[in-house]
Every structure is written in C-alpha cells, then in structure tokens.
Amino acid sequence: MSLKLVLIRHAKSDWGDAGQRDHERPLAERGRRDAPRMGTWLAQGGHAPDLVLCSDAARTRETVALMRPEWPGTTEIRHEPSLYAAPPRQLLAALKGVTERCVALVAHNPGIGRLAAELADTIPDHPRFADYPTCAVTVLEFDAGDWSDIAKGRVAAFAVPADL
Structure with a gap:
C-alpha cells in the first residue's frame, strides 16, 4: 500500500x-492567479487529493x-485552526486518524517548508525548494499502510508557480 502527501x-x-x-x-492578485494554475498542475500529474487539511487562515482557505475546481471528483476540505503557523510536528499530528490515501496539507512557512524537507528522502534539485515560496507544492509518496x-x-513532484 502507498500513501501520498501533498x-x-x-x-x-x-x-x-x-x-x-x-x-x-x-490573497494578492498574483496569489489568485497562481493557485488555480497549481491546482491544474496537481490534477494533470495525478496528484489531486482526496482530503485537504487546511489552516483556517483566510489566505489558506x-x-x-x-x-479545488481544478481537481476531478470530490475532495473533502477540513479547515483546522491547529494548522495556522504550525511547526512540522503539529502539521503531522493532523494526519492522526486519517484514512484517505492522498491527503493535502495547506499551511504556512516556515512549518510547511520544514516538513517537506524533513520528510523528503532526497531533496529535489530545485533552486526554490529550500525557501519554499508561496504556492510551492511538494508531492511525497510513502510505502506505508497508515499515516502513523x-x-x-x-518526492514524486515539486513545483512553484514560476515553473508553470
């Protein structure tokens, strides 16, 4: 079995x-342009999530x-106050009890960027991975049956809006 974390x-x-x-x-105007483009990129790569765990901040929502409109099928979205400005450990804790196989965490730096670096077995050869700019997306695949x-x-994929 495998799990995918976006x-x-x-x-x-x-x-x-x-x-x-x-x-x-x-979001700024640039953010409103970039988000749908990154959503399309996820869908085209076969990485549209089944579940989104999202910080409850306005910009993440x-x-x-x-x-979301760029993804096929239905995607459950949960707005989680605990993900606002959360460190990596707190972001991972949000996966407890989750049964969906492809889950997206939508959050803030520095936590989300640090989590990507901590979970990646090999850091992507990309000049922007280390600073994890706005709307950066990492897709990670795990050979595991449970999120715990x-x-x-x-790292199955990594991109920033400037790549598209």
Missing part, C-alpha cells in the same frame, strides 16, 4: 492593509477554494 504553502498574500490581522490577510507509519518519502 504539502502546499498558501499562495501570495496581500500586505496592502498594514493594520490587518495576519490570520485575516487575503482562499488558496484551496481556487485550487510514515517516515521518509519519495
């Missing part, structure tokens, strides 16, 4: 309102809302 950093956010709370910051059994995974 690690998505939210798309570019809008910093135009200096007084706006971080949690409520929406908006990222998923723009990606994952360790290092094979």
Whole structure:
C-alpha cells in the first residue's frame, strides 16, 4: 500500500492593509492567479487529493477554494485552526486518524517548508525548494499502510508557480 502527501504553502498574500490581522490577510492578485494554475498542475500529474487539511487562515482557505475546481471528483476540505503557523510536528499530528490515501496539507512557512524537507528522502534539485515560496507544492509518496507509519518519502513532484 502507498500513501501520498501533498504539502502546499498558501499562495501570495496581500500586505496592502498594514493594520490587518495576519490570520485575516487575503490573497494578492498574483496569489489568485497562481493557485488555480497549481491546482491544474496537481490534477494533470495525478496528484489531486482526496482530503485537504487546511489552516483556517483566510489566505489558506482562499488558496484551496481556487485550487479545488481544478481537481476531478470530490475532495473533502477540513479547515483546522491547529494548522495556522504550525511547526512540522503539529502539521503531522493532523494526519492522526486519517484514512484517505492522498491527503493535502495547506499551511504556512516556515512549518510547511520544514516538513517537506524533513520528510523528503532526497531533496529535489530545485533552486526554490529550500525557501519554499508561496504556492510551492511538494508531492511525497510513502510505502506505508497508515499515516502513523510514515517516515521518509519519495518526492514524486515539486513545483512553484514560476515553473508553470
């Protein structure tokens, strides 16, 4: 059996309102353009998730809302407050009890980028992997039957919007 984990950093956010709370910051125009393109890239690669576990911040919710129409079939989306600004260990904890085989985590740096680096058996030869820019996506595959059994995974794909 195999499991697939899709690690998505939210798309570019809008910093135009200096007084706006971080949690409520929406996407910038560039983010609204990039998210559907990355959703299409995931679908074309056969990596559309069955379940999305998404931070409850405005920019992550908006990222998923723009990606979702590009994916075939139905995708359950759960907005999880615990994923907001979460470190890698907390992001992984969200997988506890999950039974779906292909799951996306949509969250924030530095946690999501660090998790991608920690789980990758080999770091992709890509100049942007280390800084994990907005709307970066890593697809990891694990030879495991349960999410509690994952360790290092094979990087099946990695891209940033500038690649498309």
